[in-house]
Each structure stands twice: as structure tokens, then as C-alpha cells.
Amino acid sequence: EAEVAQSPRYKITEKSQAVAFWCDPISGHATLYWYRQILGQGPELLVQFQDESVVDDSQLPKDRFSAERLKGVDSTLKIQPAELGDSAMYLCASSPEVGEQYFGPGTRLTVT
Amino acid sequence: KNEVEQSPQNLTAQEGEFITINCSYSVGISALHWLQQHPGGGIVSLFMLSSGKKKHGRLIATINIQEKHSSLHITASHPRDSAVYICAVARGYQLIWGAGTKLIIKP
Numbered sequence: 001e002a003e004v005a006q007s008p009r010y011k012i013t014e015k016s017q018a019v020a021f022w023c024d025p026i027s028g029h030a031t032l033y034w035y036r037q038i039l040g041q042g043p044e045l046l047v048q049f050q051d052e053s054v055v056d057d058s059q060l061p062k063d064r065f066s067a068e069r070l071k072g073v074d075s076t077l078k079i080q081p082a083e084l085g086d087s088a089m090y091l092c093a094s095s096p097e098v099g100e101q102y103f104g105p106g107t108r109l110t111v112t
Numbered sequence: 113k114n115e116v117e118q119s120p121q122n123l124t125a126q127e128g129e130f131i132t133i134n135c136s137y138s139v140g141i142s143a144l145h146w147l148q149q150h151p152g153g154g155i156v157s158l159f160m161l162s163s164g165k166k167k168h169g170r171l172i173a174t175i176n177i178q179e180k181h182s183s184l185h186i187t188a189s190h191p192r193d194s195a196v197y198i199c200a201v202a203r204g205y206q207l208i209w210g211a212g213t214k215l216i217i218k219p
Binding site for chain 2: 031037042043045048050055056089091095098099100101102103104105106108
């Protein structure tokens with residue numbers, strides 16, 4: 001069964017360093033999402049792509065976060081510089097059509 | 113009032129018990145998701161429903177579109193079922209998340 005792939009699964013970085021996460025959606029899924037989930041809270045949508053275009057990035061802290069999906073397939077989420085408050089689970093999901101979302105295993109980021 | 117309400121917020125039960133988690137929503141939806149998250153883990157999709165009932169192993173999910181209500185049932189619960197169970201409703205391409213139900217199954 002096809003799955004959303006994410007890497008790395010775990011990342012520890014120091015404050016002020018740059019960090020990047022990668023997501024490979026299920027083949028053929030045009031819509032891709034990045035979520036941030038702070039411990040004890042629900043997921044927060046950071047950015048939504050439709051193919052290579054950003055549909056919604058209203059909650060993305062653009063001073064330090066960037067996301068791209070250059071060829072409309074895999075995607076990278078970057079944080080530069082990382083801050084202590086960025087420690088969270090970063091989830092990627094993809095969707096073939098309205099209403100459906102399939103989640104990857106997530107990347108757990110710890111900023112020290 | 114939140115658009116997606118789950119109950120109970122916390123649930124502790126003994127191994128073998130039948131578990132029910134409820135989800136009510138107040139908006140029009142295209143689908144409803146039940147998801148599972150173990151402590152420190154990622155999110156796993158359990159069910160996606162737009163009508164009726166689905167069953168997978170010991171898990172059963174139902175939805176009543178007219179009443180805007182869904183239930184997740186776990187039969188013969190086991191300690192490995194201990195997790196947070198999240199109801200999320202789909203409005204177009206976006207998900208509106210419930211607060212989650214923390215389930216603990218004691219051996």
C-alpha cells in the first residue's frame with residue numbers, strides 16, 4: 001500500500017541553526033500539506049500545495065519558515081533560524097481529492 | 113462552540129471492554145476522519161467516512177450525516193489501543209480537528 005514518506009524521522013538541532021524536512025507524497029496526489037503539532041495540541045496547517053503552487057500559507061511564519069514543491073511532487077520545509085519554540089512534530093499529508101488526506105509518519109524536531 | 117466536539121476527553125477502561133468515542137460537528141462536510149496517535153508518534157489514519165459504517169479488525173466507525181454525529185468503537189480493547197483518537201472533518205481540502213480523546217486501556 002502506498003504511503004507518504006518523510007525524512008528524517010527525528011532531528012535535534014541547536015537554536016539558530018537551519019533545518020530541513022522532506023516529504024514524498026503518494027504518487028498522483030496533487031495536494032500536499034505540512035502541519036505542525038506542538039506537544040499536547042492538535043495539528044496546525046502550515047502550508048497547502050496544489051501541484052507546485054501554494055494554496056494556503058496563511059499560518060506559515062514566513063520570517064523563518066519556507067516551503068517548496070518545485071516539480072509538484074516531493075516537498076521540502078525549511079526553518080532558518082530554528083528557535084526553541086519550533087520543537088514539535090512536523091507532519092506531511094497528501095490528498096488525491098477533496099476530503100481525503102493521508103499522513104506520513106512525521107518528523108519530530110527538538111531544538112536545544 | 114468548537115466546530116468539532118469529541119467526547120469523552122479522557123477515557124480509562126479495563127482490557128476487554130467495549131469502547132465508544134463520539135464526535136459531533138456543526139458544519140457541512142465532505143468526509144469525516146478518525147485518526148490515531150500514540151504518545152510521541154505520528155498520525156495514523158483509521159477511517160475516512162462519508163456515510164454509513166466501516167469496520168477494520170476490532171475497530172468500527174459509524175456516521176450519521178443527518179445528525180452530524182460519528183462514533184468510533186473498539187471491541188475487545190487491548191492495552192496497545194492506548195492512544196489519542198482524533199476526529200477531523202473535511203471541508204473541501206481542509207481538515208477541522210477535534211481536540212482528541214485520550215484512551216488508556218489497563219491490563
